[in-house]
Amino acid sequence: MNPETEAAPAVAELPRGRARLLGDGILYAAAGLVSASQRHAATIVLALGGQPMTIWTARGTVQGELLVVRPLVRKRLLARGVPLVLIDLEPNHPQYRAFHGVNPWPGVAALDLARHAEFRHVAQAFYQGQLHGSELDQSARWAIERVASEFPPPPPLDLRVQQMMTLMDENPCCSLDEVACAVGLSPHRASQLFSKCMGLPLRRYSLSNKIRRAARFMGSGRRLTDVALEAGFVDSAHFAKVWTQTYGASPSHFFPAQRTAMDDRALPDWIDWHLARRPPGVGNPEKVLRAAAVAGAMPE
Numbered sequence: 001m002n003p004e005t006e007a008a009p010a011v012a013e014l015p016r017g018r019a020r021l022l023g024d025g026i027l028y029a030a031a032g033l034v035s036a037s038q039r040h041a042a043t044i045v046l047a048l049g050g051q052p053m054t055i056w057t058a059r060g061t062v063q064g065e066l067l068v069v070r071p072l073v074r075k076r077l078l079a080r081g082v083p084l085v086l087i088d089l090e091p092n093h094p095q096y097r098a099f100h101g102v103n104p105w106p107g108v109a110a111l112d113l114a115r116h117a118e119f120r121h122v123a124q125a126f127y128q129g130q131l132h133g134s135e136l137d138q139s140a141r142w143a144i145e146r147v148a149s150e151f152p153p154p155p156p157l158d159l160r161v162q163q164m165m166t167l168m169d170e171n172p173c174c175s176l177d178e179v180a181c182a183v184g185l186s187p188h189r190a191s192q193l194f195s196k197c198m199g200l201p202l203r204r205y206s207l208s209n210k211i212r213r214a215a216r217f218m219g220s221g222r223r224l225t226d227v228a229l230e231a232g233f234v235d236s237a238h239f240a241k242v243w244t245q246t247y248g249a250s251p252s253h254f255f256p257a258q259r260t261a262m263d264d265r266a267l268p269d270w271i272d273w274h275l276a277r278r279p280p281g282v283g284n285p286e287k288v289l290r291a292a293a294v295a296g297a298m299p300e
Contacts, residue, residue, distance in 0.1 A: 005248040006146070016029040016215065017260050018263065019219060020128070020137075021216060022137055022140065023044045023268070023269065024093040025093050026087070027086075029084070029085045030085075030086075033077060035077050035080045036074075036076045036248050040090075040204055040207070041071060042068070042099035044066075044067075045077070046066050046119060050065070051065075051082045052055040054079075055067055055078075055108045057076075057106045057107045062106060062108040064111070066110065066111045069108050070104065071100070071199060075107070075108065085124075087144065089144065091208055093144075098154055099148065101154075102151065118143055118187075121199065122136075126140075158193060160281065164180075166282050169209060172188070172232050175193075176203065179202075189262060211231070213284070219259070219261055220257065221255070222255065224252070227251070227255060228240075264292055
């Protein structure tokens with residue numbers, strides 16, 4: 001196949017998939033995938049059958065068996081009939097910012113699969129249903145770190161940005177004004193700082209939290225209206241629009257039990273999990289919000 005002459009796919013083709021939530025990432029395996037999407041996440045895609053995949057962006061075309069995509073890149077993926085494992089790293093993943101090191105032209109990097117045999121082993125075991133639960137989580141995180149090491153390490157993250165992320169992770173109803181006030185900044189200044197440090201608008205991070213909460217119900221068979229409300233969307237129409245833009249297909253491709261097999265073995269309580277991972281110096285979100293409200297903090 002010549003990616004320069006073959007038309008890029010416009011719609012999604014999604015066979016039954018396998019999924020696992022990492023709390024700050026999503027693993028997804030399928031027997032093939034054709035989709036067009038723009039994700040807030042950094043994405044790693046590994047082909048398992050020895051055939052290369054193709055990703056188109058507005059800035060170029062890349063082929064390979066192990067591809068990494070920068071966050072917020074509009075892309076079209078062609079892996080028709082190619083068994084694959086895809087990992088989305090959410091903005092709160094510790095390796096997320098490293099993937100901003102992917103060259104923005106074209107926004108996709110092809111890595112040498114020979115350097116990541118352990119990643120292939122983990123992906124193959126997940127795809128075949130041979131690796132589950134906490135053992136899968138630990139193996140995937142180790143493999144992700146190895147892939148992230150291909151790119152320059154990002155600078156330390158501003159403590160105020162860490163605090164904003166923690167507030168939004170654990171208080172999904174927290175307004176952006178409250179988040180800014182809690183770290184002593186104006187909403188405009190908070191947004192500027194967040195975008196500079198994360199390469200992602202503050203409002204987009206808030207939206208990514210809703211997507212992540214909705215993803216808990218993939219394969220559950222629950223009504224999409226209920227999923228939308230549980231995740232914090234205004235209604236199912238808004239949820240469907242955002243999900244389709246993010247994952248290249250409507251929620252109906254992912255949430256019915258017959259479309260996605262979710263590995264929910266030994267899943268931790270994600271609130272407790274976030275609390276355990278809170279960086280040193282980042283206070284308890286409820287206390288921070290209460291203190292800001294009582295003090296009537298004047299943002300800079």
